[in-house]
Amino acid sequence: MKDSLIYNKAFKFSIKVVNLYKYLCNEKKEIILSKQLLRSGTSIGANVKEGLFAQSKRDFLSKMNIVLKESSEAMYWLELLTATNYIDINTSKTILSECEELSKILVSIVKTTRQNLKND
Template identity: 70%
Template structure:
């Protein structure tokens, strides 16, 4: 398998999410929202990795669609953490920008894959 740009971006993003989780637990004593963003933020790359080894195009589409949904959920948690002042605007903007970039790439991959399978 060749190098995957989207997988690499998702993996680097997951590292940032794990670091955010550690910060929120240690410095802010926040455990509920941080667990949610940890789960969804690390799930993106895990689903992409599964999709890269899919058994079929439909399986690939399924895994990448799940990654796209997890990415959207992660965006929500990041926005909520910012709105509730658990993270500052600078950290929030960087993470949301990263997440948005991954979201756009995943949306494009999902759309192209659906077109190739003649799915609406």
């Protein structure tokens, strides 16, 4: 997996989400919203890894669409945690920026894969 840009970025993002979750639970005593972020944020990398071992291009496309939805959901929870002052603006900008970058890469992967399926 060392040569997969999307996997490496998703894995690093997952680590940040886990650390943010621990901070929110321990320091802010916030459990519910942060658990939602933990689930969606770590699901990105897990589904990317699964997609890299897809049985077909269609299976790969399906997994990448799931990953795109999970990144969108993670973005929502990050925005909500920021709006409710659980996450400070500097932390929010950094992690939201990474989530947005993942989403842009995923959109490109989905578009390219769809195009390749049409051309086959």
